[in-house]
Amino acid sequence: MTDATPTAQLPLAGVAEVMVIGASFAGAACAKRLIDAGISTLVIEKQALPRHKICSGILAPRGYRFLLENFGPLPAEVLHQPVNCHGVVFHFPHAPSVPLDFLGGPTPHLHRKYSDHWAIRASGAEIHDRTSFVSLEQDGTGVTVRAKHEGREVRYRARHVVAADGPSSPVVRALYPQYPAMIPWFMVGQKFHRIESCPLDERYFHFWFHPGLGHYTWSHARDGRQIVGVGFEVGGNLDRAHRHVVGWLRDRHHVHLGPAEDQEGCAENFGPSLINRYVFGHGQVLVTGQAAGFLNMLAEGMSCALHSGAIAGESIIEARQRAKPVQDVYRRLIQSEVQHCTDQWNPWTILTGNPHEADVWGALGRLSWRERAAVVNDLMRFVRLYKPYHWGRQMLDQAWQRAVHGEYASARWL
Ligand SMILES: Cc1cc2nc3c(=O)[nH]c(=O)nc-3n(C[C@H](O)[C@H](O)[C@H](O)COP(=O)(O)OP(=O)(O)OC[C@H]3O[C@@H](n4cnc5c(N)ncnc54)[C@H](O)[C@@H]3O)c2cc1C
Numbered sequence: 001m002t003d004a005t006p007t008a009q010l011p012l013a014g015v016a017e018v019m020v021i022g023a024s025f026a027g028a029a030c031a032k033r034l035i036d037a038g039i040s041t042l043v044i045e046k047q048a049l050p051r052h053k054i055c056s057g058i059l060a061p062r063g064y065r066f067l068l069e070n071f072g073p074l075p076a077e078v079l080h081q082p083v084n085c086h087g088v089v090f091h092f093p094h095a096p097s098v099p100l101d102f103l104g105g106p107t108p109h110l111h112r113k114y115s116d117h118w119a120i121r122a123s124g125a126e127i128h129d130r131t132s133f134v135s136l137e138q139d140g141t142g143v144t145v146r147a148k149h150e151g152r153e154v155r156y157r158a159r160h161v162v163a164a165d166g167p168s169s170p171v172v173r174a175l176y177p178q179y180p181a182m183i184p185w186f187m188v189g190q191k192f193h194r195i196e197s198c199p200l201d202e203r204y205f206h207f208w209f210h211p212g213l214g215h216y217t218w219s220h221a222r223d224g225r226q227i228v229g230v231g232f233e234v235g236g237n238l239d240r241a242h243r244h245v246v247g248w249l250r251d252r253h254h255v256h257l258g259p260a261e262d263q264e265g266c267a268e269n270f271g272p273s274l275i276n277r278y279v280f281g282h283g284q285v286l287v288t289g290q291a292a293g294f295l296n297m298l299a300e301g302m303s304c305a306l307h308s309g310a311i312a313g314e315s316i317i318e319a320r321q322r323a324k325p326v327q328d329v330y331r332r333l334i335q336s337e338v339q340h341c342t343d344q345w346n347p348w349t350i351l352t353g354n355p356h357e358a359d360v361w362g363a364l365g366r367l368s369w370r371e372r373a374a375v376v377n378d379l380m381r382f383v384r385l386y387k388p389y390h391w392g393r394q395m396l397d398q399a400w401q402r403a404v405h406g407e408y409a410s411a412r413w414l
Helices: 023-036 061-071 110-124 170-175 237-255 302-322 326-333 337-341 347-353 361-366 367-385 390-405
Strands: 012-021 042-045 079-084 088-090 099-100 105-112 127-128 130-137 143-148 152-164 185-199 204-208 216-222 224-235 256-268 284-289
Touching: 012 127, 012 143, 012 216, 023 042, 023 061, 023 130, 023 302, 042 110, 042 130, 042 152, 061 105, 061 110, 061 302, 079 216, 088 216, 088 390, 110 302, 110 390, 127 326, 130 152, 130 170, 152 302, 185 216, 216 237, 224 237, 224 256, 237 256, 284 326, 284 390, 302 337, 326 337, 337 347
Parallel strands: 012 042, 012 152, 042 127, 088 204, 152 284
Antiparallel strands: 079 105, 088 099, 130 143, 143 152, 185 224, 185 256, 204 216, 216 224
């Protein structure tokens, strides 16, 4: 068999009512809903399971509730040290640092390699790992998927396909070849350091609103080491950006770190949730999780992956029960998640609706008026970093629509 072999002639590796691409949280939540409803579900995953996933593993309260309610108590092996996170500390170049506690208490610090594996197994779906999606063809009765299992071409057949294959989604690229050119892409990279001394409170995730450090700068403790991460435009230089942040941590925060022992990075489809432009698929193919563009502020993507994945599963169930087109059902049901995710970026709802479930007013209340003014000033300077991007203006337009009309202008996109 070669790449030129017609798909119909490839060996049939599996048949299911629903096929999920990607054994992550979005895929696990979707599969759980479907299996619970008695719908046969097969998941393919390109990596060997349990697989590594680059992620800080800080879970929003809403994501924690979802895991408890749907998958039960978390086993100890799915957690990093420290085992939980109390919230986020925001740091500024001029204003004082501001700790924000999660309402409802700390949330688990997930080890994605094991937490995702735990969830996908608990879904009860059939799992084929080391199997990579290649392409798909839709016809009147379903979808044929072409995939590679350990280098060997195979095919699958399903009534519906759910793409839960993450930010660089090969399924989205197959459906919409123009998509990668339509959104801003950012690189994120993180290095793992031995700690010499670190006064940053290890119970928190630390984030810098500092335009001089870059678009996205974070640090936190994990398993006895300190992670220092940076986000930058495609074409930027991880080593240079990272060196600059390490220098700032030393000079400003008295953090002394040994040389980096490990590093990793990836591309992020940052932006679609910011401007309410998601990708939901077409025909019998649904796109969900970060592949669809769901990513909360501060790149918290697990809670929206879980919720959107579950909604994709529920949409298939409802479409089948009511004999409705699945895209219509999905686009209706997913609106709650769209609103939730887009609200996270909206300065108006952050102040009035607390979409982050963190004690914003408590934190602000501990500052003097002068300090609050310094925070606002530093935030404005940081936001200007994003001014060259047209979606910065689109975001403000979304915020305005929400404030004035109580809802967002509906997205008409892919
Ligand atoms: C550095 C970094 C730090 C982050 N920190 C946090 C954090 O602290 N908290 C948080 O909530 N979020 C964080 N995120 C975001 C979070 O990791 C993602 O938003 C979330 O994992 C998205 O879940 P998902 O299920 O949509 O997809 P993913 O978790 O991306 O999973 C997609 C799956 O699809 C598989 N796949 C891809 N291509 C194929 C293919 N061709 N065939 C078959 N399978 C395929 C992948 O191997 C993967 O298992 C972070 C992200 C980064 C990069």
